[in-house]
Amino acid sequence: KQEVTQIPAALSVPEGENLVLNCSFTDSAIYNLQWFRQDPGKGLTSLLLIQSSQREQTSGRLNASLDKSSGRSTLYIAASQPGDSATYLCAVDNTDKLIFGTGTRLQVFP
Amino acid sequence: DTAVSQTPKYLVTQMGNDKSIKCEQNLGHDTMYWYKQDSKKFLKIMFSYNNKELIINETVPNRFSPKSPDKAHLNLHINSLELGDSAVYFCASSQGINQPQHFGDGTRLSIL
Numbered sequence: 187k188q189e190v191t192q193i194p195a196a197l198s199v200p201e202g203e204n205l206v207l208n209c210s211f212t213d214s215a216i217y218n219l220q221w222f223r224q225d226p227g228k229g230l231t232s233l234l235l236i237q238s239s240q241r242e243q244t245s246g247r248l249n250a251s252l253d254k255s256s257g258r259s260t261l262y263i264a265a266s267q268p269g270d271s272a273t274y275l276c277a278v279d280n281t282d283k284l285i286f287g288t289g290t291r292l293q294v295f296p
Numbered sequence: 297d298t299a300v301s302q303t304p305k306y307l308v309t310q311m312g313n314d315k316s317i318k319c320e321q322n323l324g325h326d327t328m329y330w331y332k333q334d335s336k337k338f339l340k341i342m343f344s345y346n347n348k349e350l351i352i353n354e355t356v357p358n359r360f361s362p363k364s365p366d367k368a369h370l371n372l373h374i375n376s377l378e379l380g381d382s383a384v385y386f387c388a389s390s391q392g393i394n395q396p397q398h399f400g401d402g403t404r405l406s407i408l
Contacts, residue, residue, distance in 0.1 A: 217394040229300070229386060229399040230339075273337065282393050283329075283352055286339040 188213040188280045192287035199266055199294055207261040207290045209276035214254045217279040221250050221261050224273045224289070233274075234261070266294045299323050302387050302400040309377060310408050316373045317403045319387030327351075327393055328370035330362060331386040333402070339386070345370055346393060382407045 189212045199205055209219070218237045222230040234243045234250040236259070242251040249262040259276055273291045277284040300321045309315055321328065329352075330342040344352040348364045359375045374381060387400040 220396065222399075227402075229401040230388075232396050232398065235396045275339065277339075279394050283341045283344065283354075284397060285341075288336070288338055 188216075188278060188285045190276060190278050190285050190287040192274075192276060192290050194290060195288065196291040197293070199292075201266060201268060201294055201296050203266050203294075204262070204264050205266055205292075207263070207274050207276075207292070209259040209261070209287055211257045211259075211278045211285075213278075213280060214257050215280070216254065217281075219250075219252055219259050219279065220277045220284070221248075221259075222275045222277060224275060226272075230275065263292075266292075268294050268296055270294050300387055300389055300398050300400040302385075302403050304403060305401065306404050306406075308406045308408065311377055311379060313377050314373070314375045315377060315405075316371055317385055317387075317405075318369070318371045319400060320369050321387075321389040321398070322368065323389055323391075323398060325389040325391050325398075326367060327390045327395070328364065328367075329388040329390075329397065330370065330372050331388065331399075333384040333386060335383070342385075343370075343372075344393075351393070377405075377407050379407050381405060 220235045221233045236252040247264040273289045275289045277286045327346045329344045343362045345364045361373045384402045388397040390397045
């Protein structure tokens, strides 16, 4: 049974710092892995999707990596801004459904 | 121009009632989903439909009945609501299975 874990559960950093969010999964037989952002009271916004054959994806200040063999993914946020404050969720596409981690709540203070 | 829209945004009702949540997507996607996010913010899939056909039913009580009148809509009907049904319910859609999913803003269901 696929299990997805995210650490840390919460993170508070000053503006301008580079930071890394971690996601680990137990079953490496995945189709892809997605990183989402969730703002309070809002739905999920897809940030990056990495196919199982890929090692990383980049979008602006965000870079996500995938190491299937070790069951790990990281989301790197460069030069963090207060507007980055949100909960970040990773989700593994396992056969025909997404399995979500419990999220990392990020706060970036000015 | 909302991609995935859910109504209502908030739903407050009493235990034992029957209620429905509607979801519509204008992305032309073939696959739609319902997720439940509990009080600990854990998201878990409930159902998925592909081309109006049910493909996933994650051991959800049969009080929950999804209905897909067409590819653009996936509604969720809940009978005999219980306190434990209080949660945020998210609808999502994707072009197909294993494709990126787009989420609605959620429906916050509170059972009194």
